[in-house]
Amino acid sequence: MKLISTLFLSIGLAGVVCAEKSTLDIALKDIDGKKTNLGAHKGKVMLVVNVASKCGLTPQYEQLQAVHSKYAKKGFTVLGFPCNQFGKQEPGTSLEIKEFCTDKYDVTFPLHSKIEVNGDGAHPLYKQLKKESGGSEKIRWNFEKFLLDGEGKVIKRFSPRTKPDAPEVIAAIETALKK
Numbered sequence: 001m002k003l004i005s006t007l008f009l010s011i012g013l014a015g016v017v018c019a020e021k022s023t024l025d026i027a028l029k030d031i032d033g034k035k036t037n038l039g040a041h042k043g044k045v046m047l048v049v050n051v052a053s054k055c056g057l058t059p060q061y062e063q064l065q066a067v068h069s070k071y072a073k074k075g076f077t078v079l080g081f082p083c084n085q086f087g088k089q090e091p092g093t094s095l096e097i098k099e100f101c102t103d104k105y106d107v108t109f110p111l112h113s114k115i116e117v118n119g120d121g122a123h124p125l126y127k128q129l130k131k132e133s134g135g136s137e138k139i140r141w142n143f144e145k146f147l148l149d150g151e152g153k154v155i156k157r158f159s160p161r162t163k164p165d166a167p168e169v170i171a172a173i174e175t176a177l178k179k
Contacts, residue, residue: 022039022151022152023038023125023128023129023132023148023152023153024037024038024039024042024151024152025037025038025039026038026124026125026128027124028112028113028125029112029113030110030111030112030113031082031094031097031098031110031111031112031113032094032098033094033113036112038079038125038148038152039152041077041079041110042150042151042152043075043150044075044076044077044150045071045075045076045077045147045148045149045150045155045173045176045177046076046077046078046079046147046148046152047064047067047068047076047077047078047079047145047146047147047148047164047169047173048079048081048125048129048145048146048148049064049078049079049080049081049143049144049145049146049164050081050082050083050115050117050126050139050142050143050144051064051080051081051082051083051090051111051142051143052082052083052084052086052089052090052142052143053082053089053090053092053096053097053100053101054089054090054091055086055087055089055090055141055142055143057141057142057143057160057161058089058142060143060163060164061101061104061105061107062105063163063164063165064078064080064107064109064164065078065105065106065107065108065109066164066165067164067165067169067170067173068108068109069108071173071177074177075150075177076173076177077109077110078109078110078164079109079110079112080101080107080109080110080111080112081111081112081114081115081117081123081125081126082094082097082111082112082113082114082115083114083115083116083117083139083142084114085116085117085118085119085139086141086142089142090114090142094113094114097111097114098111117139117144118138118139126139129146129148129154129157132153132154133146133154133157134157140159140160141160142160143160143161144157144158144159144160145157145158145160145162145164145169146158147169147172147173147176149176149179155172155176156172
């Protein structure tokens, strides 16, 4: 009986360990289709953004790049996640998205393969980000932003209309970089 109890306890603990998978460990693909995860940016403050090329908010790419450039040497990065769930505003292939971002906005921050952020097909990263930011509230539109600390924990969530260089975003980034 003691052996069975020990076995069940071990299985239960293993389940708890698996359930607490870090945001840094969630499997991702970069814009070129290579496997990666947020662990590649461990120790950096990260601004995770679902992006789209044909949206009224697409000009935010310019501010995202400016903020990325300004704070990159201090341990900050923007991470873009193309998404076609809102008005079909990101219809392109990975290559088309990459070329658009590079040619039109000189984007140098990491871009990832297209994902879904809401619904049954929501990527595990976005499921985790929504959970950590206070529940399962849906992503409202393109360019919703999550500020993460160097361990991948959500610090703050910003609405799509909040520009990346808005005073409240910059203040949150600067505060996170001081920790």
